[in-house]
Amino acid sequence: MGFALVFPGQGSQYVGMGYDFYREFPESADVFHVADRLLKRELSELIFRGKEEELSKTQNTQPAILTVSVAILKAMEKLNFPKPSFVAGHSLGEYSALVCAKSLDFESALRLVERRATFMQSAVPEGKGLMGAIINLSFEEVEKVCKEASKKGKVEPANYNSPKQVVISGEREAVLYAFELAKRRGGKAIPLKVSVPSHCSLMKEASEAFSIPLAQTPIRDAQIPVVQNYTAKEHTKANEIRENLKKQLYSPVRWAQSVLYMFNRGVRTFVEVGPKKVLTKLIKQTVPEANTLNLEKVEDLEKVLKALK
DSSP states (O other), X not given: OEEXXXXXXXXXXXXXXXXXXXXXXXXXXXHHHHHHHHHXXXXXXXXXXXXXXXXXXXXXXXXXXXXXXXXXXXXXXXXXXXXXXXXXXXXXXXXXXXXXXXXXXXXXXXXXXXHHHHHHHHHSOTTTEEEEXXXXXXXXXXXXXXXXXXXXXXXXXXXXXXXXXXXEEEEHHHHHHHHHHHHHTTOXXXXXXXXXXXXXXXXXXXXXXXXXXXXXXXXXXXXXXXXXTTTXXXXXXXXXXXXXXXXXXXXXXXXXXXXXXXXXXXXXXXXXXXXXXXHHHHHHHHOTTSEEEEEOSTTHHHHHHHHHO
């Protein structure tokens, strides 16, 4: 039976994440030192002892989660973890997955993620955009809601997270109207605390700006198939990976479809590598019969390694 490694995106961050890996594995500590040096700021200090509010800003969150996920990967390499059948990541997590698949080196991924966060942050003025989770409506119903609400402005499905949850994104007024329509259909709407309306056409401009550093970054063919957000299919070719990363910014994250794609190809165990257990919950909602494991703390290593061997 195959297994997949999956990597979380924005929203999984918390102060103190990854500190036990920093303390116990020199290889993991190196990752934090490289991040500080490359970004010319004390990112590790912010991750370990900063303010939650500061860590939650897009330009800090994205490099921080990538750094923690890669630090955990280094500990896994040290302990000779077996090779997964697939890797995948949710939005930002796709960059962690590409580092795991040796398609991007950590330094290149970090530079890209920092540029990506900056372009995303500046694409839409503060307060103009909004994202929210629609609970208990089908994908089709959410798509209909967005279509109807778009007379008030731009609003689109942004993350197909699980059969029970779709995140929508767009202009504030249109998203609030979509919340109303969703409630009338028996759904629940929860506004998200994010500063940027990601994965919708409001990010087209950010994607154009991002395509320049993306074109200049060395991307190699992946050594492990990467199931990408844009297509919900596996890719190993560098040119396809690059193109999908560009489109990912303004297109929905097809997470539920990606999980089903891997499950239908024999993956029975999903290991979430990084802070919190957000993806684990979504995977369980999508394929309840799958096994899920988490690698968030040093103490998880032995248990997960044993389960995979």
